[in-house]
Amino acid sequence: MEVLEQIVKTLNTWLWDKNILLILLCGSGIYFTIRLRFIQVRRFRAGWKRLFGGFSLRGKKAGDDGMSSFQALTTAIAAQVGTGNIAGAATAIASGGPGAIFWMWVSAFFGMATIYGEAVLAQKYKTVVDGAVTGGPIYYIRAAFKGKFGKFLAGFFSVAIILALGFMGNMVQSNSIGESFQAAFHVKPLYVGIVLAVVAAFIFLGGVKRIASFTEKVVPIMAALYISGCVVILFINHAALLDSIRQIFVMAFNPQAMGGGVLGITIQKAMRFGVARGLFSNEAGMGSTPHAHALAKVKKPQDQGEVAMMGVFIDTFVILTLTALVIISSGAVSSGETGSVLAQMAFDRAFGSFGMIFIAICMLFFAFSTIVGWYFFGETNVKALFGKAGVKVYALVVVVCIVLGSALKVDLVWNMSDMFNGLMVAPNLLALLALSGTVAKIAKGEDTELFSRR
Known part of the structure; x- marks a missing residue:
């Protein structure tokens, strides 16, 4: 066990602490932004129109032929908008100061181009297996790299995402719900x-x-609930709102100007924690959301690419930003707390004892929707590796993980979740870059083929 812990620790140090993943993800986002001629700016309005054009709480039932574009987006957002949108923003601010939020926006801006590429490739290379449409990185990785190398990379990605999200990641999410309900309602986490x-x-x-x-x-309802709560708090804290926004911009480039130096916060720290929280909250480039976007029933691959960009925008520029403004305007940053405790304190200062209940309810919505999204992403890869026969076993293991995760917190499991999250990025980004020419053609409308049967 000690050997395993050391291996996990070493890999996490290289992947996370030495910023290898941040460089890869940001670099890919910048590359796609330039190659696609700032697609996130040029096609933002079109994506916004598609989002609201397909909005429905009772759309047509999904089936073997896929789901609606809006359903694909909400499934993706279900995974993107999780506990990290509450605890993640708080961690970024506590570790990198308010300026971290500016760099969070920068990473999300470039991430919108990356996720466009993921979505159009998921559409381009989706296929039909056992009469049902399916798709995701495992299929475009195989298309990018032929032969044994492609099969190895695709298989490696599938195993990593099943472990990272389906099993360990869902333990983390259920643990967050269990802890918040215990604090708010004094209910034993195991029962939850x-x-x-x-x-x-x-x-x-x-x-x-x-x-x-x-x-x-659930996704539109949970977003409306949380946004409404944040807007009410910002109205209560309106006197500090403009100064909070000023802190974000000033401390992004000069932390010393507003007390950052006392806390030991530097521009490098602000960038590191802001970029990290932005990228790993909206999941752009990580290879998770393409599983949902592949199933969207659209006329052209670029149609879903435009919709996918809205997922990053909503996750980071709306949800995470509102959380950040609530925390900064509340003055809770000076408490020295971090993570969900800091966020809890910010909401408590405005809502009083109801703040804890509000956060618990939001945690339930955010974390449980993420559990559903992550289960689905893992299931797609289980089917690809083991066929339908493996799905029931996979579902059973995920259910057990949810129960165990709510009551237990084993550091090794949490660290392994981080490790496999990082490992699944590499094969996904390699395939994205290898197929960047295809993405560019799709963006220009030169390639409109949706998928081929295999």
Whole structure:
């Protein structure tokens, strides 16, 4: 066990602490932004129109032929908008100062170009297996690299995402729900985990139809609830709002100007933590959301690429930004707390005792929707590796992980989740870069083929 812990620690040091992943993800985002001629700016309005044009809480049922574009987006956002949108923003501010939020915006801006590439490739290389449409990085990785190397990279990615999101990641999410409900309602986390597992099993067993139906209803509601709560707090803290925005811009380039030096915060720290929180919250370039975007029923691959960019915008520029402004304007940063505790304190200062209840409810929505999204992403890869026969076993293991995760917090499991999250990025980015010419052609409208049957 000690040997395993040391291996995990070493890999995480290289992947996360030495900023290798940040450089790869940001570099890819900049590359796609330039190659696609700032697609996130040119096609932003079109993406926004597609988002609201397809908005519906009761869309057509998803099936073997896929799901609606809006359902694909809500399934992707379900995974993107998780506990990191509350605790992640707080961690970025506590570790990198308010200026970290500016760099969070920068990383998200470039990430919008990366996720455009992921979505159009997912559409381009999706396929039909056992009569059902499926897709994701495993398929475009195989298209990018032929032969044994391609199969190895695709298989490596699939195993990594199943472990990182389906198993360990969902333990992390259920643990967040369990802790928040224990703090707010004094309910034992294990009981919460059992209820979550039962509800999750019901959704899982319904397949893509039930997953799409769940996300198209829950995601808009949870976003509206959280945004409304944040807006109310910002209204209460309105006197400090302009200064909070000023802190974000000033401390991004000169932390010393507003007390950052006392905390030991530098521009490098602001950049590091802001970029990290931005990238790993919206998941651009990580290879998770393409599984949902592949199933969208659209006329052209670029149509879903434009919609996918809205997922990053909503996750970072709306949800994470509102969280940040609530924390900064509350003055809770000076408390020295970090993570969810800091966010909790910010909401408590405005809502009083209701703040804890509000956060617990939001954690339930955010984390559980992420569990559903991550389960679906893992299921796609289980099918690709083991066929339909492996799905029931996979679902059972995920349900068990939800129960265990709610009551236990094993550091090794958490660290392994971080490790596999990092490892799945490499094959995905390699394929994206290898197929960047195809992405460019699709963006120009020169390649409109949706998929081929294999």
